[in-house]
Amino acid sequence: MADVAERAGVSVSTVSRTLRGLSTVSPEVRARVEEAARELNFAVSRQAASLVTGRTGNVAVLVPALDAWFMGSALSSLAPLLRAAGMELNVYVIPDLAERTSFFERLPARRNADALLVFSFDLTDEETTRLDNLGMPVIYVSQHVDGRPSVYVDDVAGAHFGTRHLLNLGHRRIAFVQTIGASGFSFSSNERLLGYQQALTEANVPLDSDLVVATQVGDKRGTAEVLGKLLSLREPPTAIFAEQDEVAVAVIRTLRKTHIAVPERISVLGFDDQPLADWFDLSTVAQSPSDIGRQAGELALKLIADSGTDHGRHIVLPTIVIPRATTAPLPSPQDEQEVRDHP
Amino acid sequence: MADVAERAGVSVSTVSRTLRGLSTVSPEVRARVEEAARELNFAVSRQAASLVTGRTGNVAVLVPALDAWFMGSALSSLAPLLRAAGMELNVYVIPDLAERTSFFERLPARRNADALLVFSFDLTDEETTRLDNLGMPVIYVSQHVDGRPSVYVDDVAGAHFGTRHLLNLGHRRIAFVQTIGASGFSFSSNERLLGYQQALTEANVPLDSDLVVATQVGDKRGTAEVLGKLLSLREPPTAIFAEQDEVAVAVIRTLRKTHIAVPERISVLGFDDQPLADWFDLSTVAQSPSDIGRQAGELALKLIADSGTDHGRHIVLPTIVIPRATTAPLPSPQDEQEVRDHP
């Protein structure tokens, strides 16, 4: 910066002011400085600047993984937004317990970012407290933490709508497949189950715990087992609502392998609306991670700008049912007959 | 840090030395300092440290998007590696031309990272030159740039093997579907086409430019058109090799909608082996983005440690053919007959 100052024949302060776009610089001097900076290929050192301003110009995000649809989409919308605000994006990936422990012990983001976005973790109280003392705004994404700014989707309503879609198609025996996630990774599971139950109750359909099962993403055998349980009930389900698209698709594949037609025999509904859903023509309850990312980013910028305001504010985003080809009206008894005759 | 020093009854220098793990600190003093630091919940400011050391502790990555399988996987393996080395991960997402121009104009990574990993961009010479003057090691990932460190997959060999797999199954009319990417995003398209051509030539199968077509990812109509062209040739292909899994799956869906059995009638082979391939039981040529990410990360750390060495080194990773359910032997004439009789 001294070089630029010398070349432009001004003081470093003036260079600093110019480069920060302060209006207290005369146009001619500004021009001279800017040219000198360009000629010298000069860029301000954020490190040095942050040392005195106390702001780092970084926004940190804590994610369980990057190779997941949700994170990819959310960060893809978050990044340009931060960039537009002149902020850098710092990513902390916490794939396992060891990394997690180390993160919360050492808090590497401390003093290294102006805000932290925590994605999809089921945090312990201890961890939350630790983040409270981080000295920067912490925004919880895809999860709600009382009294802290959070951005998430209305899972209860989403599952409610989804279930109602199936009810409206005439289904009464509707199974719900929960996802057992990697430990500590939040799938909003309970909210979605709740929405499912609410919708059934509202429609005077009795809850049947036999119809609620759980499996893991990617566990083919487990999914097959769970499906076997459902299919061997005295009154098997005519529709299956999986709380994640990936599981819904696994269910469909297993059913079709067993020559059970979807949706003619059994309707299947997912939740998420990832690209996979479109590939499989899967009816699903859509959420928009890019909206979530955008909202979270905006909230972060707001909190950085005027800390103290708005803390504890929750932003709840909507979901919407996308009917595709895997949900269909409950076959009437004679249709059923027909299906039996010509399988 | 002064606080820690006071609490431990030592000088700031000693605290600094302790916290950096230098061995020139007596065990008892070290213990005292560490305890004081813990009690005060102290963490060194990277900003201040980097101001004097000149190293930022950041590794920057430049990616065209984050919501793509390749990036997600690569970064997921890169991140823990950097973390283990005490480095932070800084992500620059460049989704469009405007962002791209601005990035190369302002070079925000300048002075803000110790190395830059550039993913999957088809860079202009000008852009490459700009990066050369960034003052930090730049590693090119999923692309080769002469004289600069690069990490990529052997696309020629991959396509060669893939084509040979189809040839070995008896296919002679093999189509190749290229992907037209977003501009500036590199798909290694030409290398893959070359490998395809090499394999054919090696097997004495004449090249037929009618069998080489191009479409865009996600462009259903375009894919259908291109497929129509292939199917209406005088001698239509019996196998289709798409240079990306997503296109291969789109091809399969279109074929099946037209009641052309895959693989009985036409074999389809993809390239990448993303999860989608497994969902669709797609035979494909696998590459491993997580290996790529890992290698690129290690190379970056190496170049940061001793700059000057190894520059211009290329790391080429292998591919492997994964046969699944969408490639099958060329039906013999009588089989063909049979298929015609019972479609």
Place this chain on the structure above:
DNA sequence: CTGAAAGCGCTAACAA
């Protein structure tokens, strides 16, 4: 093995 002192490159009062 430890401490004192001199900056690293910038910004933010304060003066002019």
Place this chain on the structure above:
DNA sequence: TTGTTAGCGCTTTCAG
């Protein structure tokens, strides 16, 4: 509108 000066929190000589 511009320049001078005093740090920001650390690391790194250089003494001891």
